[in-house]
Amino acid sequence: MNFNFKDKALDVVGHRKGFFAASAIFLLVGLVFLLLMGLNLSVDFEGGTQLEIFSPEPLFSVDEVADVLTVEGMEPDDIRLAGNENEIVEVLYIGTLTKEEINQAESVLAEQFGDVEVSESTVTPMVARELAVKAIYTTLLASVAVIVYVSIRFEYRFAVAAIIALFHDVLFMIGVFAIVRLQVDLTFIAAVLTIVGYSINDTIIIFDRIRENMKVAKLKTTQDLQQLVNQSVKETLPRTLNTSITVIFASLCLYLLGGEGIRNFSFALTVGLLSGTYSSIFIASQIWFVWKAREFRKKAAHA
Amino acid sequence: MRWRTIILFLLIVGAGFIFMGMTTNEIANEITLGLDLQGGFEILYEVHPVNEDQEVNRDLLNQTYAALERRVNALGVSEPELRIEGEDRIRVRLAGVEDQDTARSILSTQAHLSFRDVEDNFMMGGENLKEGSAKAVIDEYNQPMVQIEFKDADLARQVTTALRGQPMVIWLDYEEGDSFEEEFSKEMAGGDPKYISAPEVKEVLSTEGVITGLESFEEAQELAALLNAGALPVELEELTARSVGASLGEQAMDLTVRAGVFAGLLIALYMMVYYRLPGVVAAVSLSFYVYLILLVFNWMEAVLTLPGIAALVLGVGMAVDANIITNERIKEEIRSGKTIRSSFRAGSKRSLGTILDANITTLIAAGVLFYFGDFAIQGFGLMLIVTIILSFFTAVLGSRLLLALLVSSRAFDRKPRWFGVKESDISEL
Numbered sequence: 017m018n019f020n021f022k023d024k025a026l027d028v029v030g031h032r033k034g035f036f037a038a039s040a041i042f043l044l045v046g047l048v049f050l051l052l053m054g055l056n057l058s059v060d061f062e063g064g065t066q067l068e069i070f071s072p073e074p075l076f077s078v079d080e081v082a083d084v085l086t087v088e089g090m091e092p093d094d095i096r097l098a099g100n101e102n103e104i105v106e107v108l109y110i111g112t113l114t115k116e117e118i119n120q121a122e123s124v125l126a127e128q129f130g131d132v133e134v135s136e137s138t139v140t141p142m143v144a145r146e147l148a149v150k151a152i153y154t155t156l157l158a159s160v161a162v163i164v165y166v167s168i169r170f171e172y173r174f175a176v177a178a179i180i181a182l183f184h185d186v187l188f189m190i191g192v193f194a195i196v197r198l199q200v201d202l203t204f205i206a207a208v209l210t211i212v213g214y215s216i217n218d219t220i221i222i223f224d225r226i227r228e229n230m231k232v233a234k235l236k237t238t239q240d241l242q243q244l245v246n247q248s249v250k251e252t253l254p255r256t257l258n259t260s261i262t263v264i265f266a267s268l269c270l271y272l273l274g275g276e277g278i279r280n281f282s283f284a285l286t287v288g289l290l291s292g293t294y295s296s297i298f299i300a301s302q303i304w305f306v307w308k309a310r311e312f313r314k315k316a317a318h319a
Numbered sequence: 320m321r322w323r324t325i326i327l328f329l330l331i332v333g334a335g336f337i338f339m340g341m342t343t344n345e346i347a348n349e350i351t352l353g354l355d356l357q358g359g360f361e362i363l364y365e366v367h368p369v370n371e372d373q374e375v376n377r378d379l380l381n382q383t384y385a386a387l388e389r390r391v392n393a394l395g396v397s398e399p400e401l402r403i404e405g406e407d408r409i410r411v412r413l414a415g416v417e418d419q420d421t422a423r424s425i426l427s428t429q430a431h432l433s434f435r436d437v438e439d440n441f442m443m444g445g446e447n448l449k450e451g452s453a454k455a456v457i458d459e460y461n462q463p464m465v466q467i468e469f470k471d472a473d474l475a476r477q478v479t480t481a482l483r484g485q486p487m488v489i490w491l492d493y494e495e496g497d498s499f500e501e502e503f504s505k506e507m508a509g510g511d512p513k514y515i516s517a518p519e520v521k522e523v524l525s526t527e528g529v530i531t532g533l534e535s536f537e538e539a540q541e542l543a544a545l546l547n548a549g550a551l552p553v554e555l556e557e558l559t560a561r562s563v564g565a566s567l568g569e570q571a572m573d574l575t576v577r578a579g580v581f582a583g584l585l586i587a588l589y590m591m592v593y594y595r596l597p598g599v600v601a602a603v604s605l606s607f608y609v610y611l612i613l614l615v616f617n618w619m620e621a622v623l624t625l626p627g628i629a630a631l632v633l634g635v636g637m638a639v640d641a642n643i644i645t646n647e648r649i650k651e652e653i654r655s656g657k658t659i660r661s662s663f664r665a666g667s668k669r670s671l672g673t674i675l676d677a678n679i680t681t682l683i684a685a686g687v688l689f690y691f692g693d694f695a696i697q698g699f700g701l702m703l704i705v706t707i708i709l710s711f712f713t714a715v716l717g718s719r720l721l722l723a724l725l726v727s728s729r730a731f732d733r734k735p736r737w738f739g740v741k742e743s744d745i746s747e748l
Contacts, residue, residue, distance in 0.1 A: 020744065070567040104567070115557075119420065133564035136360075143363065143558045150693045158687040165683050169676060206626040206699050209688055213681040213703060217637070220680055221644065224673045255640075255647045258593065262586045262643075263636030269582035270632060275574035277355060277625050 019254040029242045032302035046191015058201035063141030065113040070133045074103040084128045178219045181300035185215045188291035203281035211288030218296040238309040260293040328724040353624030356572040358565030359414035364555040393544035431550045442478045453546035455539035463539035465530040472525040479524045486517040596737040601642035608713040634706030641714035645670045653740045663726045
């Protein structure tokens with residue numbers, strides 16, 4: 017097996033409008049879902065109490081649990097089964113429960129199902145909001161820092177293009193989660209942050225090659241520039257694909273074999289990795305090309 | 320062909336693996352697991368003043384912190400994490416606590432002991448207890464009780480004189496509105512009253528007294544520990560509470576480790592199949608990388624959590640990336656018609672800048688997350704920083720050193736297939 021695209025015609029710049037359109041359509045669909053239905057936020061961001069009931073023997077059904085837990089004053093708002101053999105039940109309450117209420121729930125569960133273990137997660141809405149705001153704020157700050165560095169090392173066009181690709185990936189992840197209605201919790205933030213690092217990394221490698229090739233190239237027309245970008249993407253393609261394949265191996269392993277606690281995390285990661293690979297091949301350098309070509313034409317007009 | 324360098328390569332790799340094989344288990348066992356991996360709980364408290372004169376400031380927070388710390392120590396939890404956050408919050412994280420309910424109530428109770436009459440009038444407070452004097456004992460009727468000593472013997476005498484022949488109600492955390500009458504009828508009906516006990520004062524006390532009416536010796540011990548740890552100067556409200564059961568944590572740990580091992584093997588296999596000789600070197604340096612991560616984690620006394628393990632597995636991907644970039648470069652150079660040895664030199668040199676730029680940008684992002692991020696984000700940022708630095712060392716320095724040994728033996732001269740390049744792809748110079 018070998019990825020060798022040296023002699024293959026590969027015009028990723030020429031088809032850029034198609035790639036831009038594909039991304040725009042998907043992000044738009046995601047946005048519509050996001051606006052209409054919002055995200056399926058966990059108690060981490062919404063506030064409330066979530067109980068996770070773990071049984072050594074899987075014997076749960078949603079109805080059973082609902083029957084047992086529906087006590088006056090504390091009806092669960094959502095119940096779902098989880099784990100490979102439904103050995104875990106997640107019960108969500110929108111308002112926060114007090115310690116006494118949780119103890120009560122625990123004792124009725126023990127009465128009905130015997131030896132179960134209850135894990136709890138309670139967050140007050142105020143703290144939940146703070147957390148979300150801080151996460152967004154930190155991500156933006158990280159982006160700015162990266163723009164500054166890349167602008168110094170490369171040029172600001174590369175920096176901005178890399179950041180657009182990055183936002184593409186983050187929005188893609190959020191969009192997918194809005195569509196598939198998976199729960200967004202603290203680990204989702206961790207996944208987004210990982211993708212922030214990965215996406216930049218992935219894109220920079222290609223830009224680095226463009227910069228290197230520009231040093232020796234004599235560019236006269238925008239066709240030359242297009243040629244150069246295509247060439248650079250093609251040269252780095254084996255690396256892009258191999259790195260993506262190995263990292264996606266890792267995140268798929270976590271998704272398929274890892275436990276319930278990191279299932280959503282690794283799903284988010286896999287989605288982000290796919291988007292990151294796509295955007296670094298088909299979006300980032302194309303944005304840079306459009307921008308750079310405009311400058312090219314301006315210069316040509318002056319000459 | 321020079322056998323010397325090949326033997327050196329084999330020695331380094333062999334010694335490395337033997338050393339790792341001997342110490343990995345020990346290191347892995349020493350790493351502190353987060354509460355999501357071994358069970359436990361984490362609570363973020365907001366500090367509220369107990370009365371209007373009190374102001375929540377740094378001093379008060381520090382006092383509260385110290386009081387919480389004493390309680391945690393009384394609980395006997397290993398490696399508790401406590402920290403003050405913001406203006407009025409304290410976070411407590413206890414991994415591996417067996418009885419979470421008791422631990423939680425011990426932490427948040429103000430432990431303000433008061434002695435009242437049956438009409439709920441305040442007679443004497445816990446301040447009148449001698450520090451560290453409370454002791455759990457069992458009396459001759461096999462009843463658990465707590466012995467206490469009073470500071471102000473006169474006050475104790477006054478109170479017990481006034482209450483002689485009547486019950487003296489002992490409350491822990493009496494709140495406005497609690498009433499003895501109500502709680503007493505609860506007790507009569509077989510329920511659990513809110514007060515600890517209401518013994519009748521048979522004689523006048525001065526320096527010593529006992530608290531009776533406790534259900535078990537364990538309860539007596541808890542109460543004694545609480546009284547010795549002192550009252551909390553404030554009221555604590557739980558803003559967030561997270562608890563993970565021990566079996567759930569254990570299951571998460573087992574599954575994640577299994578997935579991680581599987582992912583590592585898959586990546587190593589892929590690298591060896593795709594990149595041949597440099598792939599084998601990459602797989603070796605990857606195992607060094609995983610070992611070093613565990614080692615550094617242990618040194619830093621960091622707490623390994625679920626996202627931490629995920630970051631570690633992803634770090635493997637990042638370490639692989641540096642290998643891939645170098646190996647692709649070397650392949651390009653071989654295809655351009657250079658000898659294996661000069662391809663290795665040129666490929667290594669030309670890929671270094673690329674790898675550096677990629678790593679530094681990611682490092683910057685990780686640095687911002689670590690420095691500005693919230694508690695949860697911070698840990699992840701730290702993990703990322705460690706990952707990036709170590710992956711750079713193993714994948715750049717480690718892999719190159721090993722590959723240099725192999726290449727300089729000249730055993731692979733004119734053998735481009737060992738590097739994954741077909742002879743037909745090589746262009747003539």
